[in-house]
Amino acid sequence: MRKDIFPSVKEALPVVVLTALFLLLTAVCIGLRTEHLLMTGLFLILFFAGKTTRKLAVALLPFIIFGISYDWMRVYPNYEVNPIDVQGLYEAEKSLFGISIDGTRLIPCEYFAQNHCMIGDFFAGIFYLCWVPVPIAFGLWLYLKGERKVYLRFAMVFLLVNLIGFAGYYIHPAAPPWYAMNYGFEPVLNTPGNVAGLGRFDELLGCSVFHSIYGRNANVFAAVPSLHAAYMVVAVAYAIMGRCKKWLIALFSVIMAGIWWTAVYSGHHYLIDVMLGISCALLGVLVFEQGLMKWGAFKRFFERYSRYIG
Known part of the structure; x- marks a missing residue:
């Protein structure tokens, strides 16, 4: 005993x-x-x-390492490694995805800032609140269900995708759309976090959910790639590989698409950010499944890890 x-x-x-x-x-x-x-x-x-x-x-160690890694980016901010892109990304978005309204070309975020509705604001908040909780809940469900190997693959890929995304933050520090829309193209360090369009959800429900979340943001110049767009891609991928129920895969797919839409609708990410986030997730899955899991040393480590938690 x-x-x-x-x-x-x-x-x-x-x-x-x-x-x-x-x-x-x-x-x-x-x-x-x-x-x-x-x-x-x-x-x-x-x-x-x-x-x-x-x-x-x-x-739970992969999720714990993710949290520690994110927190420790405060030690050496990405904008001290490379210059911050504010205008370049904005102009690229306008060139690729701009919407012409009365002779003025707007980026999609600007269009939604001028054209939004109560229903859209409500669902945008609901979708964005699913960002981290749903993938973590899915991982715990896999674990408690006894699907320990599927859980471990999912958790490790979740961590890997985050590390790839964090590397992207340092390679190309970038301001989110709301920054360009509110402050212009000159980067100002220590700019406080901003709820942007998600503030309408708080106003709608008379709460401060997103104000409390984004008020704690230590670095606003980490918009590329959009990890908001990445997480549910990983969840959907392992729901499919884990042969989960079709209704669960469908639900995850709706949440995934909803988060993509909200990222742009709320002014938190450009479409370019979202596409790079999706690419980041797919790259993480590919590297893990077709690279690391075929490497003998890592495969043996994975098997020992899965036996320990099994």
Whole structure:
């Protein structure tokens, strides 16, 4: 019984050391916040509470690494690596997808800023709230259903897609459409996050959901690629590969298309961003399934990982 409840020293020591190192480096580099302590505490509770919860804690590591990676981009912002693109992306969008209205050529985001409706505002908010929760809920559902290998493939690809997207942020720092629409083409560092068109959802329901989310955005110059557009592509891909029910695949497809539309309708992303986000997701799936999973060393690591959480 004791052996089933408590992890071995070989398991526990790396966890304790890495957790302490994470908290120390976070405190020094970006400052500890409440969510860091909550996340760390929850992970340790799951890891040490018993064998079943320990498997779950280890299974969640790809999502935890994603969160840490995103947070740690504060240490060295992308705009300190490469110049910020504000006007170039705006002009490219206008050239490729511009809409002519009364002799004036507008980008799609500008058109929707002038032409929106209550129903559109409501569904835009609903779709965008599905951005991260639905993929994570899908992953947990796969895990709890016992589809551990499908879950692990999905979770690892989710992480890989994020890392590809984060690399894109540093390769090509770019302002979102709402920035060009509100501030012009001169990049101003430390510009606060903006709810843009999603603020209409908050106004409609008399809440501050999106204001609370975007008010915490540490860097607004990370619009390319749109990871909002990427996540549900990964979910749909593994719902299909995992042979999920057709209604679930259909639901995910609707949410996926809804998020793509909302990204532009709300002024948060150009169509170019959305297409690059979709490409990022497809690249991640391809690299993982046709590259990493055919590499012997990684394949053996994957099998050991899946057995541990199985």
